[in-house]
Amino acid sequence: MGRLGTITRRTFLVGSAAIVGGVAFGLYKMATPHDNPLEDGLDEEAVTFNPWILIDSEKITLITPHADKGQGVTSMQAALLAEELDVEFGQFETSFGQPSAAYWNTAMADEGVPFMATDKSFMAESMRDVMGGVLKLMGLQGTGGSTSTPDSYEKLRIAGAMARETLKLAASKKFKTPVDQLKTRKAAVIFPGGKTLNYTELAADAALISPVQDVELRDPSEWRLIGKPMKRVDIVEKSTGILKYGIDQVQKDMVYATVKVNPRQGGDLKSYDATTAKTMPGVKKILPVTNGVAVIATNTWYAMQAVEEIDFEWGAAPYPAEQKDHWDRISKSFVEEKLDSEWRNDGDVETALRVGKVVTAEYRSPYVAHAPLEPLNAVIRVTDDTVELWSGHQMPRMLQRIVGNVTGHDASQVIFHNLYMGGSFGHRLEMEHLKLVAEIGKQMRGVPVKLTYSREEDFAHDFPRHIAMGRGQGTVQDGKVEAIDLEIAAPSVINSQMGRAGLTIPGPDAQIAAGSWNNPYKLPNYRMRAYRVDELAPVSSWRSVGSAGAGFIFDSFLDELIHEAGADPMVERIRLMGDEVSKAVLETVAEMCSWGQSLPKNKGRGVAFVESFGVPVAEVVEVTNTNDGIKIDKVWIACDVGKIIDPVNFENLVQGGVIFGLGHAMNCEITYSDGMAEQSNYDSFEAMRLSQCPEIFVKGLENGAKVRGIGEPPVPPAAPALANAIFAATGKRLREMPFSKHIDFV
C-alpha cells in the first residue's frame, strides 16, 4: 500500500499518474444521477480525485475503500470495477486503500435528510443534493447505513470504464490502430486479427496519457458479472483460517495490552491499587488511561489476568444507575417541551379518534449490544513523526483526526491500515478504543502495542442501541384501520454518537422514530410524534439503528388494530399501502408463503412490513406453540433493492439479517444496575443458536428506482413479524422486547 500513498489528488488533476511504471485510474469528474446546480460552485478539487484502479507491470489492484465487516462489500466493489474494466475474478488483488477525502460517501445524503425514501418531490431531491454537497466537502469516507452499494453502483463502473478506455487509447497510440477497432477482455486489449496485449503490459504507456473522461456505461444486458452468482474474494481465506483480522496483526517486538475502564460509562477513576498486578507473570507495565488503566504484558492472557487483580475505586455514572429509572425518564418525556418533531399529521386524527373502537397500547424496545465476535482491538506504533495504526474501522478519516488529537500528530501523520473485521453491527463506528490505544501508544513511544479488549470489557463499553418507548392510540371501523396516533420517546442516538466525535447535528433526529414516521402506508388519519429524551446511557448505531425499535412499535400496533378490526393482517396491510414498490413486496411475500392457507391449531403466522434505508421489506414468520415454548419454523422475506449485485451474498446477508433481528428480539437486552451493564458475555446475551434457526426463504425484487444496500433492512421487520406470529398462535400480545421476558422459546 505504500505506493498508493504517493498518489496525490493534485497528480491526478493533470492526468493519470505514473507510479513506478504503473498507472492509476480514477474519476476526475463525478457523474451524478441528478443535476445539482449547487455543485457547480464548488471547488473542483473538493469533488475529486480518487484512485480505485492501480495497474503496474505485474498486477492489477482494485481499491475497495468501503470497509468490510462481513457484508461482502470488497467483492461487491471489485465486481463493479471489474465489470467495466473487463477483468475477471482471479485476475486482480484488492486493497482497502489509504483513507482519503476522495472516497467520500455519495449515498449517505439519502439518510441524512428528513424526507421519506419514497418522497421524490423537488424539495426532497434538492435537500439530498445539498446534503450530498456537504458530505463531499467534508470528504466523509464512511461505511454504514447500508450505503456501500448505492455509493459504488455507478461511480465504480465509471471508474472501470475510464480505465478500460484509457488502456485502449494507449494501445491505439502505440500500435497505430484506431480505438474503435480495439476490444477488451480478461484484462487484455484485443487487436483486430486476435492479437492481445495484457493491461499490465500497457500500464507504462497508459501512464503517459490523460485518462479518458467521457465514457458510456454498458447496458445491463451486456453485464458479465453484476446480477450473477460470484465467489467472494475472501471466501478461501475465511474458510482456511488464514485471513488476518485486526486482532491477528503482529509487528516486530510488539507487546500486548488490555484495558479496564470505569464500567459506569463516562464515570471517572478515583484511585487504583496495582500492587499485586505489577508482580504477576508477564506484566511489563501498568499505565493510566482516561478513566481506567492499561496493562502491558508479553501475552494478552497475562495482561487480562493482571488487570483483574487491580483494585479500582470507580466514580459514579453520569446517567441513572438503575434501569427502571431509565424507563421512568422515558415515560415522563411524552410532553410538549420534549417534542423533537411531529413527523406526520395526515388526515384529522383528533376527530377520527372520537369515532369507532379505540385501541391503546404501550411498547418497549431495550438497549441492545452490538457484540461482534471479534472483540475491539488495534495495533499502534507511535513515533515522533508518525502514528501507524492497524485495525478494522468504518470511519477511516475521522479516526485519523481523533487519534492524532490524542498523540499530538496531524491527521496526515496517522497512517491507517484498515482490515477485515470480525463483525461490527455498528460497533466499529466508535472511536473510544482507538483513543485508548492512542493513549497507550503515546506512553510506549516507538514500541508496537496490540490492545485487545476482553469480552467482558467489550460488553461493558459497548454503546448499545438506544431504548425506546411507544404509545399508540388508534381506531377501527367497518373492518378497517381508520386512525393511528403514535408517539415514540427515545434518547437521540445521533446526538450521543456524534457528540463523542465532537460533532453537533442540528435539527430533529430522524432515527428516534425511523421505521414509524417514514413508512409508506397511506392511512386515512395518521399522526406520528417523536420525543427526544435527555441523554441516558451513551448509545450508538446498531444494525438498522432506529428502525429496529420504532419499526417494531409501529408494525405491532398496526397489527393490533387490524386484529381489532377483524381484518386479515396481510390483506389490510396491502390495502393501506400507499407505495407500489412496497405493495409488490407485500404481495410477493404473501404468494411465497401461500398466505391464508389453514394451519394446525398450535401454529400461527405473523406478517410485518418496515421500510428502512430506502428498502421496503416484508417478512412472514411461522411459529409452533409447543409444550416447551415457541419454536420458530419458517420465515419468508421479500424486499426490493432496485438491483441485486450478487444473488449469493444477497441471500446470505438477508438470512443473516433475519436471524439477527429474531435472535435479539427473542432474548437480548442490556440493562443497567449500579450504573453498569448487567450482561457481560454471551451466556447472558445469546441471540440465536443454530438449533433455533428456522428455514428462511428469500426473494429480492428489482422494481425500486434507486439501488440500495441490504445489510440492515432485513432486521427491523423480524421482531414484529415474530410477535405477530406468537399472537396468532397463542393469543398473547408481546409489547416488549426481548420476548423471553414474557414467553419461552424452544
Next chain:
Amino acid sequence: MKIIVNGKAFEVNVSPDMPILLVLRDDLNITGPKYGCGIAQCGACTVHVDGIALRSCQLPIGDLKGEVTTIEGLGTPSSLHVVQEAWIEHQVAQCGYCQSGQIMQAASLLDKTPNPTDEEIEKEMSGNLCRCGTYLRIRAAIKSAAKNLENGE
C-alpha cells in the same frame, strides 16, 4: 513446556495455567483459532486435541495431553479438507470470524458421525455462535461434506 501443533513440536516458556488459545495466538502466531468470549460460550477458539474438538480458551497448557490441530493444520488453500471445500462451495462465511471454530467442530462431527441427521448437526453445532447468522449455510455445507465423504471424495 512442549506443545505439538499441526505436527510440529514447539517449546514455549509460559505459565502452565495459560489457555492454549493464547499460547497458539500470542506465542506461536498461529491465529486461526479466535478469541471470542473466553468462557466456552462461542466456540471461535475450537481446535482438535487428538482429533477431539475442544474449546482452546478453556484448556490450560499444563493440562494438555495430546497433539493439537488448528484450522491451519486441517487443510490449506492448496489442499483443502472436505469440510473446507463445502464451506467454500456454499460460501458460508460473512465476517468469517467464527468459521475456523465452526469448521473444526463440523470436521469433528463428521469424523465421529459421517452422515449426521439434522438433530445430530443441531446438537453438535449449537455451541458455536455465529453473530452474522450463517447457520443455514453451515447446515447445508455439513450435509454437502457428508455426501462428498460418502461418495469417497
